[in-house]
Amino acid sequence: xxxxxxxxxxxxxxxxxxxxxxxxxxxxxxxxxxxxxxxxxxxxxxxxxxxxxxxxxxxxxxxxxxxxxxxxxxxxxxxxxxxxxxxxxxxxxxxxxxxxxxxxxxxxxxxxxxxxxxxxxxxxxxxxxxxxxxxxxxxxxxxxxxxxxxxxxxxxxxxxxxxxxxxxxxxxxxxxxxxxxxxxxxxxxxxxxxxxxxxxxxxxxxxxxxxxxxxxxxxxxxxxxxxxxxxxxxxxxxxxxxxxxxxxxxxxxxxxxxxxxxxxxxxxxxxxxxxxxxxxxxxxxxxxxxxxxxxxxxxxxxxxxxxxxxxxxxxxxxxxxxxxxxxxxxxxxxxxxxxxxxxxxxxxxxxxxxxxxxxxxxxxxxxxxxxxxxxxxxxxxxxxxxxxxxxxxxxxxxxxxxxxxxxxxxxxxxxxxxxxxxxxxxxxxxxxxxxxxxxxxxxxxxxxxxxxxxxxxxxxxxxxxxxxxxxxxxxxxxxxxxxxxxxxxxxxxxxxxxxxxxxxxxxxxxxxxxxxxxxxxxxxxxxxxxxxxxxxxxxxxxxxxxxxxxxxxxxxxxxxxxxxxxxxxxxxxxxxxxxxxxxxxxxxxxxxxxxxxxxxxxxx
Amino acid sequence: xxxxxxxxxxxxxxxxxxxxxxxxxxxxxxxxxxxxxxxxxxxxxxxxxxxxxxxxxxxxxxxxxxxxxxxxxxxxxxxxxxxxxxxxxxxxxxxxxxxxxxxxxxxxxxxxxxxxxxxxxxxxxxxxxxxxxxxxxxxxxxxxxxxxxxxxxxxxxxxxx
Ligand SMILES: Cc1cc2nc3c(=O)[nH]c(=O)nc-3n(C[C@H](O)[C@H](O)[C@H](O)COP(=O)(O)O)c2cc1C
Numbered sequence: 106x107x108x109x110x111x112x113x114x115x116x117x118x119x120x121x122x123x124x125x126x127x128x129x130x131x132x133x134x135x136x137x138x139x140x141x142x143x144x145x146x147x148x149x150x151x152x153x154x155x156x157x158x159x160x161x162x163x164x165x166x167x168x169x170x171x172x173x174x175x176x177x178x179x180x181x182x183x184x185x186x187x188x189x190x191x192x193x194x195x196x197x198x199x200x201x202x203x204x205x206x207x208x209x210x211x212x213x214x215x216x217x218x219x220x221x222x223x224x225x226x227x228x229x230x231x232x233x234x235x236x237x238x239x240x241x242x243x244x245x246x247x248x249x250x251x252x253x254x255x256x257x258x259x260x261x262x263x264x265x266x267x268x269x270x271x272x273x274x275x276x277x278x279x280x281x282x283x284x285x286x287x288x289x290x291x292x293x294x295x296x297x298x299x300x301x302x303x304x305x306x307x308x309x310x311x312x313x314x315x316x317x318x319x320x321x322x323x324x325x326x327x328x329x330x331x332x333x334x335x336x337x338x339x340x341x342x343x344x345x346x347x348x349x350x351x352x353x354x355x356x357x358x359x360x361x362x363x364x365x366x367x368x369x370x371x372x373x374x375x376x377x378x379x380x381x382x383x384x385x386x387x388x389x390x391x392x393x394x395x396x397x398x399x400x401x402x403x404x405x406x407x408x409x410x411x412x413x414x415x416x417x418x419x420x421x422x423x424x425x426x427x428x429x430x431x432x433x434x435x436x437x438x439x440x441x442x443x444x445x446x447x448x449x450x451x452x453x454x455x456x457x458x459x460x461x462x463x464x465x466x467x468x469x470x471x472x473x474x475x476x477x478x479x480x481x482x483x484x485x486x487x488x489x490x491x492x493x494x495x496x497x498x499x500x501x502x503x504x505x506x507x508x509x510x511x512x513x514x515x516x517x518x519x520x521x522x523x524x525x526x527x528x529x530x531x532x533x534x535x536x537x538x539x540x541x542x543x544x545x546x547x548x549x550x551x552x553x554x555x556x557x558x559x560x561x562x563x564x565x566x567x568x569x570x571x572x573x574x575x576x577x578x579x580x581x582x583x584x585x586x587x588x589x590x591x592x593x594x595x596x597x598x599x600x601x602x603x604x605x606x607x608x609x610x611x612x613x614x615x616x617x618x619x620x621x622x623x624x625x626x627x628x629x630x631x632x633x634x635x636x637x638x639x640x641x642x643x644x645x646x647x648x649x650x651x652x653x654x655x656x657x658x659x660x661x662x663x664x665x666x667x668x669x670x671x672x673x674x675x676x677x678x679x680x681x682x683x684x685x686x687x688x689x690x691x692x693x694x695x696x697x698x699x700x701x702x703x704x705x706x707x708x709x
Numbered sequence: 710x711x712x713x714x715x716x717x718x719x720x721x722x723x724x725x726x727x728x729x730x731x732x733x734x735x736x737x738x739x740x741x742x743x744x745x746x747x748x749x750x751x752x753x754x755x756x757x758x759x760x761x762x763x764x765x766x767x768x769x770x771x772x773x774x775x776x777x778x779x780x781x782x783x784x785x786x787x788x789x790x791x792x793x794x795x796x797x798x799x800x801x802x803x804x805x806x807x808x809x810x811x812x813x814x815x816x817x818x819x820x821x822x823x824x825x826x827x828x829x830x831x832x833x834x835x836x837x838x839x840x841x842x843x844x845x846x847x848x849x850x851x852x853x854x855x856x857x858x859x860x861x862x863x864x865x866x867x868x869x870x
Contacts, residue, residue: 119829119830119831119844120830120831120833120834120846122844123831123834123837123844123845123846124834124846153832153833153834154833156833156834295830296827296828297828298788298789298790298791298793298827298828299789299790299791299828299832300828300830301828301830301831301832304830305830336736336773337826337827337828337829337830338830339842374732374733375732375733375736376773377732377735377736377767377771377772377773377774378771378772378773378774378826378827379770379771379772380827391732392729393728393729394728394729394730394731394732394733394759394767395729395731395763395767396766396767396770396771397770397771412728412729453832455790455791455832455833455835456790456791456794457794461791461832461833462833493790496790527790529790529791529794531794535794543790543793544790547827553770656850658802658803658806678802680798680799680802681796681799682799682802682803682850685799685849685850685851686850686851
């Protein structure tokens, strides 16, 4: 390679593009000196909090990361860094000193499944093969199915879709099952609100998942594979299609792959907006062209799956790990993690955290390290309250249990779950009843309706939570919620019903006093529940600038120039828009007078 | 414009060999025509051996399908967890107020369709909305209003020019 070449990589995954990376890319493309700069569109490096992200690698191999880059910044990077060799300090996303704690964001991670994300060009198969791509497939075809399965067993890979079922076992069962043809399906339905691991992998490194699916197909003796991708992920679908065309052209897909007897085809099916279709039996129904209603297991899909034939279903991240394990050997994977949870796990870190993004950690790292060392702590500067893992199926982990190691066993023990990788950080201002209500609302909408407890039980629980959030909870409500939650768990057939009470049950367990405050005193300690708060104007600081009046959708604010404004609390809908509009901190949220004091007033 | 029923015929023909074709056919129709009306369902039923009742069952089960056309601006408001925490409700209030439409509906002038959607996976930009395929992030009430103004301005200019 020419030793005067600068390499410029720009992250063009969904979140980068949403933040404006395309125009940054175009600026480089239009103005760079092609003899000295090689421009590479990449996927997501996981540093979502400072997208658009530009990496500049100098001819000496030194790399720097620029964050929040605008087209104007891009010009400056070209003029100053690339033309004159001077790093543009004020645009750096990370300090130049790699030992600086900010680098913990990367230094504390172990990128295995994500090793190519943000590094290679997802739309170029050569970029993938240069990074060792399709070597895992080659090696697998030489080893044969039995040894592939053995390798995965030794690696200790467990399903990353949530349940953590050993992948080797699933493949073995499907391989041994009688019936032909056999199918493999990649579950890319990623419906948990707050999770974007699978989207990022598909957008940033689609070939790794395709290679994983090919190896799965070969190992279990399948001839057809499917990707089931959420329709909300158009870019992931587009990049998968491009990648599939490329593998077909490279003869890695089709008949007699790499001159062996192995022939395999892959199709893409788009989801149509139903969370329950992430559940494996519902997903299969959906591919078959029906309503996605889960069915009873056994028989498991390994025996009787798609079109009644043996089918192995694996998650995107699970499959992305496979080619690496095959190529680099099982030890490269199993050396990370804990005794029973080997390897790494990708998390989508979001919520009130300074450095939100996609991170991959070795199993067993504790919650505090994840939130503070990697995530950089709480973005609002307020105290850390809890994290929530596993979305609507998961639970919350209070700050007091911050030392808990993140692996399947430890999370299950405290009532939370690993889940597929959504991880939400919450601060003091988050109301746990509001969070529980949010997830239950989701569960009620997404229940397919087949099991009575799931269909009606979630509705009932939501009604109770709603009334609690309105200050009309009854003292018996806590017991009813706990009881109903447990009944929904045992009375539902699929994982949706079995897990959706979790957000309520874990908040009840760890934040019971918050429920009691709502019920007994009519107070929302986080000041979020609209029926229990008031907005007031702070007379001393109000400058009657009129901004709040303009922002108010219900015209509840009035006043005269020179005098403090007032909010009419009967018209006010507590939307909080005035608070956002105020530049002088002159609007305050207060709790309503407590039930207790009201009662006393009545007596008087 | 092409007869929609001819479009339906073409899409059905393309999926003759697809196993379990119902959903890809309906998605194809919605992509091309913007929605799947009962009339289109009837046509699909005639051309395939899938009963119209099954098709209707599918369309009403999956939230992606629409039985009515959308407005000129299709606004999807993300209600994923991160967006919820970051104030998706507020953004929804602003949008409903400014467009005089409620979620799940199309405005009287057919200008806006507002729709709540589950996570679109841009959590670090929360709260986000997707207008006609373009994602807008880190929204505040002000920013949301500005975006809507931009759309109206574009339309006015388009009509003048
Ligand atoms: C309600 C529900 C939703 C699910 N959603 C997903 C999903 O979005 N992605 C996924 O990979 N697995 C999901 N699963 C788990 C799948 O049923 C299945 O266990 C998984 O795809 C198996 O792959 P793995 O062994 O590689 O984890 C879901 C399960 C349930 C009960």
